[in-house]
Each structure stands twice: as structure tokens, then as C-alpha cells.
Amino acid sequence: MNISCQSIINPERPVQGIIDIRRAEFEGVFLRVSAHFPKSGSMQEGGSGCSDASCNKSREEWLRKKYSPETIVERYEETIEKCKESNIRISAVSTPGLAYKVDEEKKYVAFMRKCAVEGIRLCSQAGCNYMVVPPLRMENERAWESNREFYLTLAETAREYGVRILLKNQEKETGGRFVRGICAESFQAAEWIDRLNAEAGEEVFGFCLDIGICSLCGNDIHEFISELGQRIRMVVLKDCSWQRETALLPFTCVDSGTDWLGVIRGLRDVEFDGELVIDFSGTMRAFSPLLRPALYKLAKETVKYFSWQIGLEQGMKKYKKLVLFGAGNMCRNYMKNYGEKYPPLFTCDNNSKLWGTEFCGLEVKSPEALKNLPEDCGIFICNIYYREIEEQLRAMGVERNIEYFNDEYMQSFDFNRLDIMAREQ
Amino acid sequence: MLRLGVQTNNVIEDNCPQDGFAILKRAGFSCADFSLNGYLKNTDVYKSDINHFFSQSVQDLEAFFGSHKQGAAEEGILISQMHMPYPIYVPGGDKELNDYLREVVAPKSMALCSFFQCTYIVIHSYKLALYLGSERREWEQTEQFLDTILPMAKEMGITICIENLYDSVRGHLIEGPCCNAVKAAERIDRINDKYHAEVLGFCFDTGHANLIGIDFEDFITTLGHRLKVLHIHDNDGRQDLHQIPFTFTATRENKSSTDWDGFIRGLRNIQYNGVLNFETAPVLSAFPEGMKEAALGFIAQIGHYFAEQIDG
Known part of the structure; x- marks a missing residue:
């Protein structure tokens, strides 16, 4: 699984952003390119900083010239060069997300197509395989036909540059509230990708799952991921408030939390091994620029944590044999979820009263027993005092193959234990 | 013109049910959604505080509800749908409690549905995905429960309706059971084929759908003919308030924040010919007693508006 962050790089002055990314030890960035959608006459009024129409008009002309889709490759050239110099990978590129007026539809489609084509060229230059192109925002009845034509015209370019196009789930606004838009229902997203690939004659299309949008739309995320399966090539982790699309650092939206259990269960089920992106751009904007480097480091730890949780089983697969440390609830949850697939030799515990007894079918031994383990045996700590126990083991001279097990996000929960919890509430 | 219904909670009193049905009739309704859930x-x-109303024999229950049935008939109100008490399974509840819900409350609710000559009864599916680890396993449990009452449904000519529900993750509302219209349609078809009868259908709850951003038109259109009954009510998108449609806005333009146009289009797409049933009992406790009839009349007017729009 590759880890990256939503770009915090200003393409006009990329060096500082790259330094921050490097210091936070991110290996990659996800570039969301910007472009200016030319405004119609009436929309030129009221531009910032100018009170008269002529000033707004000249600003609009400047924006059109400087930020037209044709300038994308050129504008991001320095960013890509500097990233390469710093060994920072570009994990994917995305087109800008835009709304439009109904009477501007033709202009909008042409604009989005141009952005996507230029984005694919940029991908190729950056050496990345994925171009995220969200569906065109259309009314339900025309959504498939319009998008089908749009995506299939991009397929040839994508093939030429060796880039895969990723569709993305979308919200839509109705009466000031956000509801499920195009590809926000898993079966629709799966059907679209399959039909597009079939018509393109090869696997040119995949899916980028935006967890924030799932949360905003109240999706059952576990089900969404299970339905899409291997079509998911990229996952964007972010928290999102219930009423608008924002990109908050995961675990920070305290009053309206994302279903992270569903995210982790789902990604484990489909053995996700693609691009894992953390997007905390909204949280970042709220912080002072002086504090941002510290935030980036927290973001890196957060996405690492997700990667570890998703790949929890990979840690077990590494070892031919394994033993547990701890004879409590976490050990019970290990045995319930993984006991059959990865049976431990035994468990151990610091409580001497438990030595020689049996817990969940395992013999409980003294930690001293860990001194005589074969080389290919992993020790999985099943106790929240991970660091303290790790120190204890190292002090005993047991320094190899120490791993943490965690039951915060299990595939299923011990029914009896939850029954007890429910009664206690 | 589509018929209009409303739930009986907060209108029908057990000591003189006919008065309540007369109120419904005056307000403009011809159907009622009998709230059996009001009795448990x-x-x-959830607190395991069971009142044992359903411990009475079926004969005693029928005798209890005799005046309700008669009152409805005399006022020309059709009991077009019922709501079974819920939940029908409590995770963490005693075995005794869950056995009682499944083996006593559910079959007696079916018997009462038959007694009222009502064609549809709405149930809440099991909420177990958190525990069991997937929606598929959760549905397997619901289906096991359904298999205990579907033979009764076939014999009695009743269609049991599953309803889209929501769930909560630390205060954030997400999909609960039956929120995937494609899966719901497949399951309903499979089960009806198995029983060689229309024993399972769907109840679309607008309020629950609104809480989790479901596209009304898409959902209803996907369900098609399997959609049998409705729970029409409105909310602010955050809480299950069961209020009058068109009540909530979210912008300075003050347009309804719930997609009622999508609702109308969906029902029009599938040529819905069931009852436009409102699940708005909390409205009646919010308004003063003296305004109850006016509030019901207003709800019925909204129903007329929906009916006109759907009929085109």
C-alpha cells in the first residue's frame, strides 16, 4: 500500500511545501490541479479587489490566460521537478471539481475534457499511473450518456500515456443540503466502471473512493467498499462535517465522526493494496502556517496508522509461527478473529496466577518463555500497554519480531462482550 | 387520485377510537397506518421493560381492538398498513426478551394485521452489522426471522414490508438496514419466488432517507413495483423528527431542503398506486390540542398536492 498526502504545495512557489512534505516523511503527494473556468458576462461583476467593471474584465482575462487548462503541464512543471529531486512520488493527479450553470454545459464539458487531457499528460510527465477525473455533474437521466461519451473520449489519451482514469464518488446539493450524487451508490459506481472498461476494450478505468463524501452522504462504507472491490485503486481519507464537503484530518470531526470501523473492515475485506491518500487541507487552512509542519507530521502518523490497521493481517502472515502477550479481552478478540487462521503457539502474561492455566484454548505462560522462541516466530502484544511491554521484552533480551496487535477495529466483535457492554450502558 | 393515510399514534384513543377515526376523516384521510408499535x-x-400487552391471547387482543376496527369501519377509514413493534431483536438483550419479541410479539402482530383485514405490515430489520461484521450477515439474521412469519403472511394474504433505516456512529447518521435499493429488490424478488406469493415488499421512509442523503428518485425507481407503502415525513437532515413535509430549509433562498420533487418524480416513474401515508405523529404532540385537527388537515392538503403531482 502506497501512502501519500493531498498536495500542500503551491505550484508557483513549490519549495517550501516540498520541504514540509519531506520533513513529515511523506513518500508521495496527490496533485489536484487548478484551472480557471471562464466566467460568463454577468459573472464578471463583483470580483474581489475591484469595484469597476473594466477592472473585473481585465482580471478575468488575466485569469483565463494564466490558468487556462492548456497551462496545466507548464504550471506544474517545477513542482514535478522539485518532487523528483526530493524523491517524492506523485501518486495521482486530479482535475478540478467544478459546478456550472445549465446554459454553460457545452463550455463546461469541453473545459473538463481539456483539463483531463492535460492532467493525463501531467501524469505521464510525473511518472504516475492514476488520473482522478470525477464524473460530470449532470441530471440523473442524462448522467450516464453524457459521462459515457466524456470518459470514452479520454480513454484513448489515457492508453497512449499509460495512465488509468479513476472515477470518484460525488455529492450533490439540493435545497442547501448534500445528498448522493453520481457514483455515490456503490452499485452505480461498479456498473459504470465495468461498462466503461468493456466499451474501452481494456481496464482503463478504476475508482477513487473519497471517504469524506461517503460520510457526507451517509453511506454504509463497508458495504460500498465490498461492492466495488478491486475496482478501488485509490482511497482518500478525510473527515467531513455532516453539512458540507470539507477535508478534515481523520478523527478531528468530533461531533459527526466518520465510520472508520466500516472503512477499515471494508479495505481489509478487499485486501486493498493501492494508493492511500490523506487529505487534511481543510484542517491545514485553519492552522497558523507556523504550526503546519507539526500538523503534517501528525497527518503522516495518522495515515500510517490506517495503513497498519488495514494491513493488520499482513503482519501475521510474515511469520511461520506466532505467540501472544496478554491473556485478556484483546487476546480473546485475536482468537475470535484470527485464532483459526493464525493459531498462536501459546500466550503469556505478567500475572503469575495465570501461568499454567488456559485462556481461549491457549496455554498461558510466563514471559520468560519468550526467550526460547525460534527465529521465525512473531510476538504479538495483545495489551494496550504496548510500549511498556515492549520495553520489558527488550530488557529481557527479547528484541526481535515484536509486533502490536490491536482490536479497535475488528472484523466482528465478541457478541457476548458487547452484550455485557450494552447492558452496562 | 391516490388515497391518503396517516399513522394512528396521537390521534386514536383506546377508550373511544371512533372519535379519532372521525377526526382523520374530517381532516381528509381515508386510510390509517395502525401504530401497533404504540402498544410496546x-x-x-431497549430497556427490557416489557409491558406484556402482547402476552394476552389473540382472542383477547382481538376483543381489545374490536372497537378500533368497528370505529374505523363506521368512519369509512381503511386500515391500509400497520407498524409492528420494534426492535424485534435487542443486541445485548436477554434471551428471554428476544425470544418473546420473536415468538410472541411478531406472530401476534401478524394475527392482528389479519384481524384488521390490513394488507401490509411494516417491520424493522435487525441492526447487527456492527456486531457481525457485514450487512450480508445482518440480513441473514433478518431473513431467518422473516422465515418465522412469512408462512403466516402467505396464509393471511399479508405483505410484510421492510423499511430503510438509519444507524448512528458517534452521532453521525449513516445507512442502516435496507438502504441499498438494488439489494432490497433482489431479496424481495427471491423471497417472493420462494414463497410463490407476494409476502415481502418495501416501505420507503422519506425521513430516514433524507437523514443519509439517499437520492429519492433513484431509490424509488429502483424499487419499482416492490414499493408497497410509505412513511412520509420531514426533518432537518440531522435528527429523525417526523415533521410535516416542506417544513425545513437550509439556505437563505428558503427552499425546502428535502428533495420532494425527487420523491414525486420517483413515484410517478413507478406509477405508484398505493396510499400516500404520513408518519407524522410527533406533529400532533407538538401542536396544541386545539390545533390538532387543523394540523392534520394541513398534512392531508400536502397529501392532495402530492397526489395531484404524481398523477400528473
Whole structure:
């Protein structure tokens, strides 16, 4: 699984952003390119900083010239060069997300197509395989036909540059509230990708799952991921408030939390091994620029944590044999979820009263027993005092193959234990 | 013109039910959604505080509801749908409690549905995805439960309707059971084929759908003919308030924040010919007693508007 962050790089002055990314030890960035959608006459009024129409008009002309889709490759050239110099990978590129007026539809489609084509060229230059192109925002009845034509015209370019196009789930606004838009229902997203690939004659299309949008739309995320399966090539982790699309650092939206259990269960089920992106751009904007480097480091730890949780089983697969440390609830949850697939030799515990007894079918031994383990045996700590126990083991001279097990996000929960919890509430 | 219905909670009193049905009739309704769930409240079930109303024999229950049936008939109100008490399974509840819900409350609710000559009864599916680890396993449990009452449904000519529900993750509302219209349609078809009868259908709850951003038109259109009954009500997108449609806005333009146009289009797409049933009992406790009839009349007017729009 590759880890990256939503770009915090200003393409006009990329060096500082790259330094921050490097210091936070991110290996990659996800570039969301910007472009200016030319405004119609009436929309030129009221531009910032100018009170008269002529000033707004000249600003609009400047924006059109400087930020037209044709300038994308050129504008991001320095960013890509500097990233390469710093060994920072570009994990994917995305087109800008835009709304439009109904009477501007033709202009909008042409604009989005141009952005996507230029984005694919940029991908190729950056050496990345994925171009995220969200569906065109259309009314339900025309959504498939319009998008089908749009995506299939991009397929040839994508093939030429060796880039895969990723569709993305979308919200839509109705009466000031956000509801499920195009590809926000898993079966629709799966059907679209399959039909597009079939018509393109090869696997040119995949899916980028935006967890924030799932949360905003109240999706059952576990089900969404299970339905899409291997079509998911990229996952964007972010928290999102219930009423608008924002990109908050995961675990920070305290009053309206994302279903992270569903995210982790789902990604484990489909053995996700693609691009894992953390997007905390909204949280970042709220912080002072002086504090941002510290935030980036927290973001890196957060996405690492997700990667570890998703790949929890990979840690077990590494070892031919394994033993547990701890004879409590976490050990019970290990045995319930993984006991059959990865049976431990035994468990151990610091409580001497438990030595020689049996817990969940395992013999409980003294930690001293860990001194005589074969080389290919992993020790999985099943106790929240991970660091303290790790120190204890190292002090005993047991320094190899120490791993943490965690039951915060299990595939299923011990029914009896939850029954007890429910009664206690 | 589509018929209009409303739930009986907060209108029909057990000591003189006919008065309540007369109110419904005057307000403009011709149908009622009989709230059996009012006799065993969900808040009590979750606390394992069972009142044993359903411990009475079926004969005694029929005798109890005789005046309700008669009152409805005399006022020309059709009991077009019922709501079974819920939940029908409490995770963490005693075996005794869950056995009682499944083996006593559910079959007796079916018997009462038959007694009222009502064609549809709405149930809440099991909420177990958190525990069991997937929606598929959760549905397997619901289906096991359904298999205990579907033979009765076939014999009695009743269609049991599953309803889209929501769930909560630390205060954030997400999909609960039956929120995937494609899966719901497949399951309903499969089960009806198995029983060689239309024993399972769907109840679309607008309020629950609104809480989790479901596209009304898409959902209803996907369900098609399997959609049998409705729970029409409105909310602010955050809480399950069961209020009058068109009540909530979210912008300075003050347009309704719930997609009622999508609702109308969906029902029009599938040529819905069931009852436009409102699940708006909390409205009646919010308004003063003296305004209850006016509030019901207003709800019925909204129903007329929907009916006109759907009929085109």
C-alpha cells in the first residue's frame, strides 16, 4: 500500500511545501490541479479587489490566460521537478471539481475534457499511473450518456500515456443540503466502471473512493467498499462535517465522526493494496502556517496508522509461527478473529496466577518463555500497554519480531462482550 | 387520485377510537397506518421493560381492538398498513426478551394485521452489522426471522414490508438496514419466488432517507413495483423528527431542503398506486390540542398536492 498526502504545495512557489512534505516523511503527494473556468458576462461583476467593471474584465482575462487548462503541464512543471529531486512520488493527479450553470454545459464539458487531457499528460510527465477525473455533474437521466461519451473520449489519451482514469464518488446539493450524487451508490459506481472498461476494450478505468463524501452522504462504507472491490485503486481519507464537503484530518470531526470501523473492515475485506491518500487541507487552512509542519507530521502518523490497521493481517502472515502477550479481552478478540487462521503457539502474561492455566484454548505462560522462541516466530502484544511491554521484552533480551496487535477495529466483535457492554450502558 | 393515510399514534384513543377515526376523516384521510408499535414502545424494549400487552391471547387482543376496527369501519377509514413493534431483536438483550419479541410479539402482530383485514405490515430489520461484521450477515439474521412469519403472511394474504433505516456512529447518521435499493429488490424478488406469493415488499421512509442523503428518485425507481407503502415525513437532515413535509430549509433562498420533487418524480416513474401515508405523529404532540385537527388537515392538503403531482 502506497501512502501519500493531498498536495500542500503551491505550484508557483513549490519549495517550501516540498520541504514540509519531506520533513513529515511523506513518500508521495496527490496533485489536484487548478484551472480557471471562464466566467460568463454577468459573472464578471463583483470580483474581489475591484469595484469597476473594466477592472473585473481585465482580471478575468488575466485569469483565463494564466490558468487556462492548456497551462496545466507548464504550471506544474517545477513542482514535478522539485518532487523528483526530493524523491517524492506523485501518486495521482486530479482535475478540478467544478459546478456550472445549465446554459454553460457545452463550455463546461469541453473545459473538463481539456483539463483531463492535460492532467493525463501531467501524469505521464510525473511518472504516475492514476488520473482522478470525477464524473460530470449532470441530471440523473442524462448522467450516464453524457459521462459515457466524456470518459470514452479520454480513454484513448489515457492508453497512449499509460495512465488509468479513476472515477470518484460525488455529492450533490439540493435545497442547501448534500445528498448522493453520481457514483455515490456503490452499485452505480461498479456498473459504470465495468461498462466503461468493456466499451474501452481494456481496464482503463478504476475508482477513487473519497471517504469524506461517503460520510457526507451517509453511506454504509463497508458495504460500498465490498461492492466495488478491486475496482478501488485509490482511497482518500478525510473527515467531513455532516453539512458540507470539507477535508478534515481523520478523527478531528468530533461531533459527526466518520465510520472508520466500516472503512477499515471494508479495505481489509478487499485486501486493498493501492494508493492511500490523506487529505487534511481543510484542517491545514485553519492552522497558523507556523504550526503546519507539526500538523503534517501528525497527518503522516495518522495515515500510517490506517495503513497498519488495514494491513493488520499482513503482519501475521510474515511469520511461520506466532505467540501472544496478554491473556485478556484483546487476546480473546485475536482468537475470535484470527485464532483459526493464525493459531498462536501459546500466550503469556505478567500475572503469575495465570501461568499454567488456559485462556481461549491457549496455554498461558510466563514471559520468560519468550526467550526460547525460534527465529521465525512473531510476538504479538495483545495489551494496550504496548510500549511498556515492549520495553520489558527488550530488557529481557527479547528484541526481535515484536509486533502490536490491536482490536479497535475488528472484523466482528465478541457478541457476548458487547452484550455485557450494552447492558452496562 | 391516490388515497391518503396517516399513522394512528396521537390521534386514536383506546377508550373511544371512533372519535379519532372521525377526526382523520374530517381532516381528509381515508386510510390509517395502525401504530401497533404504540402498544410496546421501542424505548421500553431497549430497556427490557416489557409491558406484556402482547402476552394476552389473540382472542383477547382481538376483543381489545374490536372497537378500533368497528370505529374505523363506521368512519369509512381503511386500515391500509400497520407498524409492528420494534426492535424485534435487542443486541445485548436477554434471551428471554428476544425470544418473546420473536415468538410472541411478531406472530401476534401478524394475527392482528389479519384481524384488521390490513394488507401490509411494516417491520424493522435487525441492526447487527456492527456486531457481525457485514450487512450480508445482518440480513441473514433478518431473513431467518422473516422465515418465522412469512408462512403466516402467505396464509393471511399479508405483505410484510421492510423499511430503510438509519444507524448512528458517534452521532453521525449513516445507512442502516435496507438502504441499498438494488439489494432490497433482489431479496424481495427471491423471497417472493420462494414463497410463490407476494409476502415481502418495501416501505420507503422519506425521513430516514433524507437523514443519509439517499437520492429519492433513484431509490424509488429502483424499487419499482416492490414499493408497497410509505412513511412520509420531514426533518432537518440531522435528527429523525417526523415533521410535516416542506417544513425545513437550509439556505437563505428558503427552499425546502428535502428533495420532494425527487420523491414525486420517483413515484410517478413507478406509477405508484398505493396510499400516500404520513408518519407524522410527533406533529400532533407538538401542536396544541386545539390545533390538532387543523394540523392534520394541513398534512392531508400536502397529501392532495402530492397526489395531484404524481398523477400528473
